[in-house]
Amino acid sequence: MEQISYDYTNAMAQAVGEENGLTEDELTQALKNFSALPAGLEKLRASGGADYMNLPYDAALADRISEFAQAGRDRFENFVVVGIGGSSLGNRAVFEALSHPLYNLLPPGKRGGPRMFFPDNIDPELVSGLLEALDPETTIVNVITKSGSTAETMANFLAFLTWFKERCSKDFSEHLVATTGAQKGALRKIAEEEGFETFPVPAGVGGRFSVLSAVGLLSSAFAGIDIHRLLAGAARMDRRIKESKPQANPALVAATVHTMLDRKKGKHNTVFMPYAQCLRATADWFRQLWAESLGKKFSSTGEAVHTGQTPIAALGTTDQHSQIQLYVEGPNDKLITLIEAKQFRKETVLPDLYPGEDALSYLGGRTLNELMAAELAGTRIALSSAQRPNTTIALPRLSEEILGQLLFMLEVQTSYAGMIYSVNPYDQPGVEAGKIAAFALMGRDGYKEKLAEISGSPNPPKRVI
Amino acid sequence: MEQISYDYTNAMAQAVGEENGLTEDELTQALKNFSALPAGLEKLRASGGADYMNLPYDAALADRISEFAQAGRDRFENFVVVGIGGSSLGNRAVFEALSHPLYNLLPPGKRGGPRMFFPDNIDPELVSGLLEALDPETTIVNVITKSGSTAETMANFLAFLTWFKERCSKDFSEHLVATTGAQKGALRKIAEEEGFETFPVPAGVGGRFSVLSAVGLLSSAFAGIDIHRLLAGAARMDRRIKESKPQANPALVAATVHTMLDRKKGKHNTVFMPYAQCLRATADWFRQLWAESLGKKFSSTGEAVHTGQTPIAALGTTDQHSQIQLYVEGPNDKLITLIEAKQFRKETVLPDLYPGEDALSYLGGRTLNELMAAELAGTRIALSSAQRPNTTIALPRLSEEILGQLLFMLEVQTSYAGMIYSVNPYDQPGVEAGKIAAFALMGRDGYKEKLAEISGSPNPPKRVI
Numbered sequence: 040m041e042q043i044s045y046d047y048t049n050a051m052a053q054a055v056g057e058e059n060g061l062t063e064d065e066l067t068q069a070l071k072n073f074s075a076l077p078a079g080l081e082k083l084r085a086s087g088g089a090d091y092m093n094l095p096y097d098a099a100l101a102d103r104i105s106e107f108a109q110a111g112r113d114r115f116e117n118f119v120v121v122g123i124g125g126s127s128l129g130n131r132a133v134f135e136a137l138s139h140p141l142y143n144l145l146p147p148g149k150r151g152g153p154r155m156f157f158p159d160n161i162d163p164e165l166v167s168g169l170l171e172a173l174d175p176e177t178t179i180v181n182v183i184t185k186s187g188s189t190a191e192t193m194a195n196f197l198a199f200l201t202w203f204k205e206r207c208s209k210d211f212s213e214h215l216v217a218t219t220g221a222q223k224g225a226l227r228k229i230a231e232e233e234g235f236e237t238f239p240v241p242a243g244v245g246g247r248f249s250v251l252s253a254v255g256l257l258s259s260a261f262a263g264i265d266i267h268r269l270l271a272g273a274a275r276m277d278r279r280i281k282e283s284k285p286q287a288n289p290a291l292v293a294a295t296v297h298t299m300l301d302r303k304k305g306k307h308n309t310v311f312m313p314y315a316q317c318l319r320a321t322a323d324w325f326r327q328l329w330a331e332s333l334g335k336k337f338s339s340t341g342e343a344v345h346t347g348q349t350p351i352a353a354l355g356t357t358d359q360h361s362q363i364q365l366y367v368e369g370p371n372d373k374l375i376t377l378i379e380a381k382q383f384r385k386e387t388v389l390p391d392l393y394p395g396e397d398a399l400s401y402l403g404g405r406t407l408n409e410l411m412a413a414e415l416a417g418t419r420i421a422l423s424s425a426q427r428p429n430t431t432i433a434l435p436r437l438s439e440e441i442l443g444q445l446l447f448m449l450e451v452q453t454s455y456a457g458m459i460y461s462v463n464p465y466d467q468p469g470v471e472a473g474k475i476a477a478f479a480l481m482g483r484d485g486y487k488e489k490l491a492e493i494s495g496s497p498n499p500p501k502r503v504i
Numbered sequence: 505m506e507q508i509s510y511d512y513t514n515a516m517a518q519a520v521g522e523e524n525g526l527t528e529d530e531l532t533q534a535l536k537n538f539s540a541l542p543a544g545l546e547k548l549r550a551s552g553g554a555d556y557m558n559l560p561y562d563a564a565l566a567d568r569i570s571e572f573a574q575a576g577r578d579r580f581e582n583f584v585v586v587g588i589g590g591s592s593l594g595n596r597a598v599f600e601a602l603s604h605p606l607y608n609l610l611p612p613g614k615r616g617g618p619r620m621f622f623p624d625n626i627d628p629e630l631v632s633g634l635l636e637a638l639d640p641e642t643t644i645v646n647v648i649t650k651s652g653s654t655a656e657t658m659a660n661f662l663a664f665l666t667w668f669k670e671r672c673s674k675d676f677s678e679h680l681v682a683t684t685g686a687q688k689g690a691l692r693k694i695a696e697e698e699g700f701e702t703f704p705v706p707a708g709v710g711g712r713f714s715v716l717s718a719v720g721l722l723s724s725a726f727a728g729i730d731i732h733r734l735l736a737g738a739a740r741m742d743r744r745i746k747e748s749k750p751q752a753n754p755a756l757v758a759a760t761v762h763t764m765l766d767r768k769k770g771k772h773n774t775v776f777m778p779y780a781q782c783l784r785a786t787a788d789w790f791r792q793l794w795a796e797s798l799g800k801k802f803s804s805t806g807e808a809v810h811t812g813q814t815p816i817a818a819l820g821t822t823d824q825h826s827q828i829q830l831y832v833e834g835p836n837d838k839l840i841t842l843i844e845a846k847q848f849r850k851e852t853v854l855p856d857l858y859p860g861e862d863a864l865s866y867l868g869g870r871t872l873n874e875l876m877a878a879e880l881a882g883t884r885i886a887l888s889s890a891q892r893p894n895t896t897i898a899l900p901r902l903s904e905e906i907l908g909q910l911l912f913m914l915e916v917q918t919s920y921a922g923m924i925y926s927v928n929p930y931d932q933p934g935v936e937a938g939k940i941a942a943f944a945l946m947g948r949d950g951y952k953e954k955l956a957e958i959s960g961s962p963n964p965p966k967r968v969i
Contacts (some may be wrong), residue, residue: 044968044969045559045968045969046966046967046968047967047968048963048965048966048967048968049964050678050967051964051967053963053965054964065593083787090557090845091579111639113718123821123822123825123828124759124822124824124825125825128826139637140627140629140630140633140634141633141637142610143609143803144609144619144637145637148780154609157619159822160781160819160820160821160871161872161875161879162780162782162848162876163604163848163850163852163871163872163873164605164780164781164782164848164849164850164902165605165781166852166872167851167852168605168606168850169605169606170852172604172606172609172610185631187863188863188864189825190867190875190879191825191875191879193863193864193867194656194854194867194872194875195872197854197855197857197864197867197868198852198854198872200855200857201854201855201857202704217904224863225858225861225862225863226860227863229858229861236698246825253820262729262964286806286969287969290519292969307772307835308773308814313523315610315627315629316625316629316630317627317629323661323826326826326827327825327826327827330826330829330830330834331745331826331827331829331830333830333834334829334831334833334834335829335833335834336833336834339751345832345833345834345835345836346835347830347833347834347835349773349814349816349830349835349837349838351816353546353654354625355625356588356625356626356656357588357589357624357625358591359935359938360588360589360590360656360711360792360935361589361593361652361788361791361792361795361796362791362792362795362796363934363935363938364580364796364799364800364932364935365796365798365799365812365814365934365935366799367791367934367935367938368799368800368801368810368933368934369798369799369800369801369810369811369812369814370772370810370811370812370814371810372772372814373814376753379598381744382630383627383628383629385628385632385633386628386632387628387635388630389659389662389663389666390662390665391664392666393690393694393722396690396693396694397690397949397950398652398653398658398689398690399653399658399662400949401705401943401946401947401948401949402655402658402659402662402946403631403662405868405946406628407626407627407628407631407659407660407663408628408712409625409946410626410655410656410942410946411626412627412660413945413946414626414655414656414938414943416941416942416945417937417938417939417940417941417942417943417944418942420937420938421937421938421941422938424937425934425937429522437629442555467829467839467909468829468833469828469829469830469831469833469886469890470824470825470828470829470832471833472882472885472886472889472890472931473824473828473832473879473882473883473885473886473887474824474882475882476881476882476885476886477875477878477879477881477882477883478866478882479882480877480878480882481866481867481870481874481875482866483866484862484865484866485862493885498513498516498968499513499514499516500513500518501511501513501521502511502512502513502515502516503510503511503512504509504510504751504752504753504754
C-alpha cells in the first residue's frame with residue numbers, strides 16, 4: 040500500500056531560523072524525551088483507554104454496515120445525518136474527500152448512493168428548509184449521539200421524527216437509524232420502543248475519535264465509499280506507527296513539532312491547509328480534534344495550564360487570496376501544515392487560446408494540476424522565506440486507503456500531543472458551562488437553581504450601541 | 505429602518521477582569537485618541553482613497569445590473585462565479601445570507617434564479633466536476649478579476665471558455681460576463697474582442713472591499729436578491745457612522761475594542777461566530793477582510809511591525825461541539841464576536857412526543873428558535889464566566905437591509921483598525937512572493953531569473969518520513 044509522508048524540513052531552524060524552527064539539538068532531545076510515548080499509548084490502549092485505535096480491525100461491524108447500506112442505497116433518495124461535532128464532522132470529511140464535488144446534484148446513477156445531508160446545527164431555517172425540500176417517503180435519517188441526549192441532536196431528531204410520523208404513508212421506523220451508546224441513553228430506549236435499527240458507539244470512543252466507528256462508517260457506506268479500504272488504510276498507519284522508531288513515527292514527529300513550536304517558539308496557532316478542495320471538511324474535522332482534545336484548563340495533575348494551540352482550517356489555493364498575506368507578514372505565531380495531493384482523480388487541460396497575451400499564454404497547454412502544484416510550492420517558498428515554519432503531509436493520491444492513513448495519523452498525533460502537554464485529550468469539561476446555562480434558560484427540570492443564579496447574578500452595566 | 509446593534513459589555517474589565525477587558529479609563533482614553541479617525545477616513549474618501557464607501561450610492565449601476573439580471577434570470581439554469589478571494593467571498597456571503605439553505609436543490613420556480621456556483625479554487629476535480637455536471641447551453645459564467653490577470657481566475661476562465669466554444673450550439677458570447685477593471689487588463693481586452701458583456705470594478709476599490717460593487721451585485725441580482733435594499737442598508741450604516749459621536753459609532757467602538765484587546769490584553773485572535781447558518785459565508789468574507797487588511801509587515805512609516813489579529817471563522821451552535829472547549833479553557837488569547845439573529849425567517853416547533861423522557865421533555869412544545877437563543881446566551885455566560893472577552897452584533901432580522909448594514913460596518917471598522925495600527929489596509933504586498941514563485945515554476949515569461957534563484961538556492965537538508 041502507498042504511504043503518506045510527513046515533511047518537516049521547514050519546521051527546522053536551518054530553514055526558518057532558530058527563533059521559529061527547531062534546532063537539531065532541540066529535536067533530538069525532544070524525541071528522546073518523548074520516545075516512551077508510543078509504548079505509553081499502547082499501554083493505554085491495552086487497558087481500554089484508547090479504544091479508537093482498535094476501530095480499524097472491526098471487520099464484522101464493517102460487513103454489517105456494508106450489508107445494511109447495500110440494502111438501503113437504492114431504496115432511499117436522501118440520507119440525512121442528524122448529529123453535531125464528532126457525530127457529523129467525520130461523516131462529512133469522509134464523504135467530501137471521496138465523492139464527486141457536485142455529488143448531490145448528480146442524477147441517481149451517477150453518484151454512489153442517496154443524496155447526503157449533514158445538518159449539524161439547530162438553525163430553524165436550515166431544518167425547516169430540509170423538511171420542505173425533501174420527500175419523507177424517500178428519506179432516511181441517521182441520528183447520531185453517543186450519550187443519546189445531546190440537545191441539538193435530539194431537537195433535530197424530534198423535528199424529523201414528527202415529519203415522518205405525520206407524512207409517511209407507511210411505518211416510519213425503516214426511515215430512521217440510530218447510532219448511539221450500546222447500553223443506555225434516551226435515544227437507544229426510543230429506538231427500541233419505536234423499532235428502528237441501531238448501530239453502536241463503543242463506550243470507550245469519544246465523538247471526535249469516532250470517525251472509524253459506526254458513527255462515520257454508515258453514512259460513508261451509503262454514499263458508496265468502500266469502508267473496508269478506509270479501515271485498511273487506518274490499520275496500515277497503525278502498524279507503521281507501532282513498527283517505527285521514534286524519529287520515523289510520523290504521528291510522534293508531528294506531535295513533537297507542533298508542541299515544541301507552540302511551547303518554545305511561540306507558534307500558538309496551527310493552520311491545517313489542504314491543497315485539495317475535497318479535504319476542506321477534513322480540515323474542519325481536524326480543527327475539532329485538535330481544539331477539543333488539547334484546549335484544556337487543567338493538567339493531569341490538577342495544575343491550571345490553559346494549554347492548546349488554536350487550530351485554523353484553511354484551503355489552498357483559495358486562501359492564498361485571503362489568509363496568506365497575514366501568514367507571511369503578520370505576527371509569526373503560526374505553524375502551517377500544507378496537505379499535498381500528489382495526484383488528483385481528474386486532470387483539466389487548459390487551451391492555448393491567446394498565445395500573444397502575457398497574462399494567459401503561460402497557462403496554455405498546461406493543466407490545473409500543474410498550476411495547483413506550482414502554487415503549493417510557491418506558498419511553501421514564500422512562507423519559508425518569511426521564516427514562517429511549515430510542514431507538508433503528502434498524499435500519494437486521494438483514496439480510501441490514503442484517507443484512512445491520514446485520519447488515523449492525526450488521531451494518534453493528537454493522543455501524543457495530549458501526553459506531551461500532560462492533559463487528558465479525551466474529555467471536554469469546558470463544554471459543560473454553556474450547556475448547563477442553556478438548559479437552565481430552556482427551563483429544563485433540575486436546572487432551576489442555575490436559572491436563579493443566572494438571573495440573580497450582578498450584571499455589569501450594559502454597553503450597547 | 506431597523507438598526508443593528510453592537511454590545512461590548514463583555515469586553516469590559518467589569519465583566520471579564522482587567523487582564524482581559526478594557527477598564528473605563530482605557531476605553532475613554534482610546535476613544536479620545538481615536539476620535540479624529542472618522543473625519544480622517546472621510547478626508548481619505550474625499551480624496552478617492554476609500555472609494556468603497558461610495559458604492560452604496562451608485563443607483564444607476566444597481567439599475568443596470570437589475571435589468572441585466574432580470575433578462576437573464578429565466579434564460580439560464582446555472583450561474584457560475586469564476587473568481588477568487590474578494591471576487592468570490594462577498595458573492596457567496598450575500599447569496600447564502602439571503603437564500604434558501606437548499607437553494608440549488610430546489611426546482612426552478614422555488615428559487616430566486618439560476619442555480620449558483622462559486623468555484624473559487626483551481627482544484628482540477630472541482631472544475632472538471634462542474635464541466636461534467638452542468639449543461640453549457642443553460643449556463644452563464646461571470647468571470648471576476650479586477651486586474652484581469654489573476655492566475656487562478658484566468659485559468660478557470662480558460663477552462664470554461666473552451667467548454668463553451670466546443671459545446672455551445674450558438675454564439676457563446678452571451679454565456680459570459682466579465683466584471684473587471686474599467687480601463688485595462690487582459691480580461692477586458694478579451695471580452696471586447698469576443699463580444700461579451702462587461703461590468704466595471706472601480707479603480708479605487710480593492711477586492712475585499714468590493715462586495716457592494718458590480719463584483720458582488722451581479723450574482724446577487726441573478727439569485728433574486730434585492731440589491732437596491734442591500735445598498736440602502738449600507739447607506740444607512742454610512743449615515744449612522746457619519747452622524748455619530750465617537751462613543752456611539754459602532755465601527756469605531758468595534759475597531760477600538762479589537763485593537764486595544766489585541767495590543768493591551770493579548771487577544772491576538774479574533775473569532776467571528778454567527779449563530780445563523782446562513783451567515784457562515786459572511787464569516788469567511790470577514791476573515792479575508794480582517795486578515796488581508798491588517799496583517800502587515802510594515803507600518804505606514806516603514807517600520808517593521810508585523811501587525812494583525814488572526815481572524816477565525818466559527819459557527820454557532822455547531823462549533824460549541826468543536827471549538828468552545830478551547831475558547832473557554834485554552835489560552836485566553838481571543839476576542840469572540842457573536843452574531844445574533846434576533847429573528848429567523850422560519851420557526852420550527854418541536855413536538856412533545858416523549859413527555860416522560862428527561863432528555864427530551866424540556867424541548868416539547870418549544871422551538872428551535874428558542875433553543876438557538878438559549879444556547880447563544882449560554883455561550884455568552886460561559887465565555888464571560890471564564891473571563892473570555894466577547895461582544896455581540898445583534899441583527900434585528902436577516903434581510904437585505906440588515907446585511908448591508910453589517911457588511912458596511914465591518915468594512916469601516918477595518919479601515920479604522922488600519923489607521924489605529926498605522927498600516928495600509930488596502931494593499932496586500934505579502935501575497936506577491938508566493939505568486940512570483942508560482943509563476944517562475946510555471947515557466948512564465950519574465951520569471952527565468954526567479955526560477956534560477958529558486959533552483960539555485962541552497963536548500964536545508966530534507967526531513968521527510
